[in-house]
Amino acid sequence: MHITLESDYALRIVLCLVREKKRLDAKTISEHTCVTLRFALKILRKLVAGGIVKSFKGTQGGYELAKKPEEISLKDVIETVEGTYCLSRCLQDDYECSRGKSGICCFQKAFDEISTLVQERLQHYNFGMLKDDF
Amino acid sequence: MHITLESDYALRIVLCLVREKKRLDAKTISEHTCVTLRFALKILRKLVAGGIVKSFKGTQGGYELAKKPEEISLKDVIETVEGTYCLSRCLQDDYECSRGKSGICCFQKAFDEISTLVQERLQHYNFGMLKDDF
DNA sequence: TGAAAAGAGTAGTAAATTAGTATAAATAAT
DNA sequence: ATTATTTATACTAATTTACTACTCTTTTCA
Numbered sequence: 001m002h003i004t005l006e007s008d009y010a011l012r013i014v015l016c017l018v019r020e021k022k023r024l025d026a027k028t029i030s031e032h033t034c035v036t037l038r039f040a041l042k043i044l045r046k047l048v049a050g051g052i053v054k055s056f057k058g059t060q061g062g063y064e065l066a067k068k069p070e071e072i073s074l075k076d077v078i079e080t081v082e083g084t085y086c087l088s089r090c091l092q093d094d095y096e097c098s099r100g101k102s103g104i105c106c107f108q109k110a111f112d113e114i115s116t117l118v119q120e121r122l123q124h125y126n127f128g129m130l131k132d133d134f
Numbered sequence: 135m136h137i138t139l140e141s142d143y144a145l146r147i148v149l150c151l152v153r154e155k156k157r158l159d160a161k162t163i164s165e166h167t168c169v170t171l172r173f174a175l176k177i178l179r180k181l182v183a184g185g186i187v188k189s190f191k192g193t194q195g196g197y198e199l200a201k202k203p204e205e206i207s208l209k210d211v212i213e214t215v216e217g218t219y220c221l222s223r224c225l226q227d228d229y230e231c232s233r234g235k236s237g238i239c240c241f242q243k244a245f246d247e248i249s250t251l252v253q254e255r256l257q258h259y260n261f262g263m264l265k266d267d268f
Numbered sequence: 269t270g271a272a273a274a275g276a277g278t279a280g281t282a283a284a285t286t287a288g289t290a291t292a293a294a295t296a297a298t
Numbered sequence: 299a300t301t302a303t304t305t306a307t308a309c310t311a312a313t314t315t316a317c318t319a320c321t322c323t324t325t326t327c328a
Binding site for chain 3: 025026027041044045048055056057058059060061062063
């Protein structure tokens with residue numbers, strides 16, 4: 001019931017790019033964030049696919065932010081890495097809830113409210129606010 | 135980043151006891167909730183230890199609620215089964231955050247706020263409110 | 269133009285967590 | 299005593315998370 005380590009690493013990586021304010025190659029990012037090179041590369045690919053980071057191939061290549069820090073929320077990064085947040089599986093479209101015949105159980109409303117709240121808060125915090133906060 | 139299936143089963147089990155309003159043995163609970171007998175027994179032990187359910191040994195034994203439905207929150211059940219909710223490991227006492235030398239990182243405040251919010255909401259919903267809601 | 273320095277893609281393995289089972293012992297009622 | 303129940307401990311299986319290996323493609327620049 002946690003944010004995964006992978007999300008945590010992704011947040012560090014984005015923070016690293018926010019702070020350095022320039023193009024960085026994967027090796028440098030790996031060193032700054034204490035995430036292994038291979039794993040950092042994998043996460044960076046997800047961030048690129050999610051439109052949070054831009055990549056440049058070849059010598060002098062590397063990664064830059066694709067948006068301004070204040071346009072990148074915790075939600076953007078976390079959901080790019082691990083998909084939409086939901087508190088219980090019964091909120092997922094493909095989940096067959098064995099409790100209710102109707103497909104709607106008494107817990108669903110509560111879980112849905114809480115998941116929405118979490119998403120809203122994760123959306124609220126962005127890297128513009130967070131960057132100097134160490 | 136989910137409530138586990140085990141918590142989900144625990145909620146069903148408590149709901150079953152709330153609805154039946156009488157002492158039930160593990161086999162009956164298992165049948166009503168579609169949780170295997172062995173696993174239901176395991177979860178019931180946690181619920182007993184957590185003070186949510188009372189157990190009675192021997193013939194005519196079984197389980198009853200230890201409190202009124204309105205005194206049992208979602209939080210009570212979920213935390214009994216899987217421990218305190220926290221969004222990120224960096225909120226756990228024993229977690230060594232490799233980001234900040236100070237032990238406090240810029241994400242911690244946000245995660246802490248959100249975790250608190252989730253706990254508050256889970257506390258708010260109780261089985262008195264939920265029981266008839268199918 | 270081709271070697272070097274990057275990232276991209278795919279597939280795999282290892283570790284951790286979650287889910288579930290087996291077995292033997294203890295207890296209470298009759 | 300016997301039977302129906304819970305308790306306790308330890309185990310195994312399945313799933314998810316974390317991480318690695320290898321090969322390919324692209325870009326730069328001597």
